[in-house]
Amino acid sequence: MLIPHPILGPRDAQEFTYLGPATLLDRPDGMAEGAGQAMFDYLYPRDNPAGPHRELWYHEQGDRSWLIVTRDTVTHEITGAELVKP
Amino acid sequence: MAYSGFRLFAEALRGHRGWRPLWRDPEPQADYDIVIVGGGGHGLSTAYYLATRFGQARVAVLEKGWLGSGNIGRNTTIIRSNYLLPGNQPFYELSMKLWEGLEQDFNLNAMVSQRGVLNLCHTDAQRDAYRRRGNAMILSGADAELLDAEGVRAMYPFLNFDNARFPIKGGLLQRRGGTARHDGVAWGYARGADRRGVDIIQHCEVTGFLVEDGVCKGVETNRGTIRAAKVGVAVAGSTGRVMAKAGMRLPIESFALQAFVTEGLKPCIDGVITFGAGHFYISQSDKGGLVFGGDIDSYNSYAQRGNLPVVEDVAEGGMALMPMIGRARVLRSWGGVMDMSMDGSPIIDRTGIPGLYLNAGWCYGGFKATPASGFCFAHLLSTDTPHEVARAYRLDRFARGALIDEKGAGAQPNLH
Numbered sequence: 001m002l003i004p005h006p007i008l009g010p011r012d013a014q015e016f017t018y019l020g021p022a023t024l025l026d027r028p029d030g031m032a033e034g035a036g037q038a039m040f041d042y043l044y045p046r047d048n049p050a051g052p053h054r055e056l057w058y059h060e061q062g063d064r065s066w067l068i069v070t071r072d073t074v075t076h077e078i079t080g081a082e083l084v085k086p
Numbered sequence: 087m088a089y090s091g092f093r094l095f096a097e098a099l100r101g102h103r104g105w106r107p108l109w110r111d112p113e114p115q116a117d118y119d120i121v122i123v124g125g126g127g128h129g130l131s132t133a134y135y136l137a138t139r140f141g142q143a144r145v146a147v148l149e150k151g152w153l154g155s156g157n158i159g160r161n162t163t164i165i166r167s168n169y170l171l172p173g174n175q176p177f178y179e180l181s182m183k184l185w186e187g188l189e190q191d192f193n194l195n196a197m198v199s200q201r202g203v204l205n206l207c208h209t210d211a212q213r214d215a216y217r218r219r220g221n222a223m224i225l226s227g228a229d230a231e232l233l234d235a236e237g238v239r240a241m242y243p244f245l246n247f248d249n250a251r252f253p254i255k256g257g258l259l260q261r262r263g264g265t266a267r268h269d270g271v272a273w274g275y276a277r278g279a280d281r282r283g284v285d286i287i288q289h290c291e292v293t294g295f296l297v298e299d300g301v302c303k304g305v306e307t308n309r310g311t312i313r314a315a316k317v318g319v320a321v322a323g324s325t326g327r328v329m330a331k332a333g334m335r336l337p338i339e340s341f342a343l344q345a346f347v348t349e350g351l352k353p354c355i356d357g358v359i360t361f362g363a364g365h366f367y368i369s370q371s372d373k374g375g376l377v378f379g380g381d382i383d384s385y386n387s388y389a390q391r392g393n394l395p396v397v398e399d400v401a402e403g404g405m406a407l408m409p410m411i412g413r414a415r416v417l418r419s420w421g422g423v424m425d426m427s428m429d430g431s432p433i434i435d436r437t438g439i440p441g442l443y444l445n446a447g448w449c450y451g452g453f454k455a456t457p458a459s460g461f462c463f464a465h466l467l468s469t470d471t472p473h474e475v476a477r478a479y480r481l482d483r484f485a486r487g488a489l490i491d492e493k494g495a496g497a498q499p500n501l502h
């Protein structure tokens with residue numbers, strides 16, 4: 001599998017480690033009202049779609065950037081990769 | 087039709103013309119007391135125990151493909167009860183006890199072979215952890231033996247004991263663990279359930295749930311609506327997809343797991359061996375092929391096949407453990423889709439929708455659970471109370487923080 005890195009071009013997926021869905025970027029405020037429920041919703045239930053999936057890959061053996069990759073979980077076709085905005 | 091040595095002899099004399107199909111191919115009826123979605127190992131064993139132990143006769147199993155087309159026909163057939171945590175170990179030990187009586191129970195040779203499962207350890211800390219695990223196993227009524235390096239050498243002299251990085255220091259042995267013939271398990275349960283009146287309906291895909299006033303009253307399928315007082319879902323790797331049709335998001339992600347088999351070789355590995363420094367496990371089938379596997383592919387997948395990096399990783403694990411494997415040629419490899427839960431442990435529970443029940447989250451270890459999973463799911467479906475050993479497998483444990491995380495890996499399924 002090749003991941004089209006926005007800066008480095010196509011890179012072997014083996015250079016990356018995989019974390020999970022891109023929704024993991026939206027960490028709720030642990031101090032806010034109702035944080036318990038918000039943390040649960042953030043951490044455990046997943047869409048787990050059969051089809052396009054926005055997901056986080058870390059270029060560990062490369063430039064150490066985090067990417068949001070859009071990949072089909074049935075065909076493994078990758079239709080996009082963008083840098084995670086800081 | 088019952089199997090016996092006498093029957094086999096009589097059939098041999100008659101040119102084996104008397105054997106009949108093991109189960110009927112019925113049309114779906116309009117309604118049932120209980121409908122099980124998914125004709126894998128867990129769905130079939132649930133139906134079998136519903137019929138044999140809980141007196142439920144109006145039961146159907148709906149399978150979208152053919153019987154045994156999912157993970158029940160794809161796994162590496164290892165059975166064991168060597169867990170640590172109190173939420174898990176009594177459940178898996180019940181499963182082991184059911185395995186021990188299974189073939190007599192359903193009168194089919196499932197080739198249950200208690201050839202021993204040996205987990206190798208490579209550091210002092212790992213040995214301590216195995217000692218603790220062994221004690222937990224013994225407390226649950228299971229068997230466990232801690233071997234030193236010489237004990238391991240006496241069993242498997244060909245292992246790479248003096249590997250500079252991962253020397254073998256010993257191992258935790260469960261002699262009652264072993265393997266079983268996965269297809270035979272599906273067939274035995276299917277035949278046993280069918281004989282007691284359960285309708286096993288293949289090529290019947292559930293496409294939605296019939297929910298009236300917030301209560302589940304049946305399922306929509308490609309062969310029409312089927313009403314049921316209770317619906318139990320046991321679709322393993324498809325759990326996310328199927329439960330989404332009931333509007334549910336679950337603490338589960340789907341990943342592909344691969345397995346490999348070599349050409350047939352002379353007998354050389356008579357038990358199951360697992361490498362403790364990487365993820366690699368191996369046994370030898372009765373036909374002689376070495377059957378082995380390792381990690382799941384690291385990213386979400388609904389493809390019933392894996393990718394090459396894991397093949398390489400598994401091969402490296404094999405070479406580190408037993409260099410002689412480098413001479414064997416791989417004949418086949420395949421993959422199945424695993425329902426990886428957020429703590430690595432399963433769910434057998436009611437759902438937020440009355441009448442709808444869930445059996446899922448088996449990760450890569452649900453084959454050994456097949457008997458107990460079916461037994462406990464049948465218990466829940468027919469009595470509406472969880473079986474004693476499955477009480478921890480609640481869907482709400484994630485919200486309560488009562489996780490059963492054997493590996494301590496946290497909410498990241500690809501690490502379990």
Ligand SMILES: Cc1cc2nc3c(=O)[nH]c(=O)nc-3n(C[C@H](O)[C@H](O)[C@H](O)COP(=O)(O)OP(=O)(O)OC[C@H]3O[C@@H](n4cnc5c(N)ncnc54)[C@H](O)[C@@H]3O)c2cc1C
Binds near residue numbers: 150164422449450
């Ligand atoms: C390569 C590999 C190796 C493994 N090795 C081991 C091992 O050594 N030991 C161990 O304990 N476990 C092992 N496992 C795990 C084990 O196989 C699974 O956890 C277990 O089989 C899952 O339960 P099941 O048998 O009910 O699943 P399945 O056989 O997958 O049954 C689920 C069924 O649901 C059906 N289905 C899906 N959607 C629908 C729908 N909409 N309508 C109707 N039916 C539907 C599917 O077609 C499928 O037949 C392994 C798995 C794999 C893939």
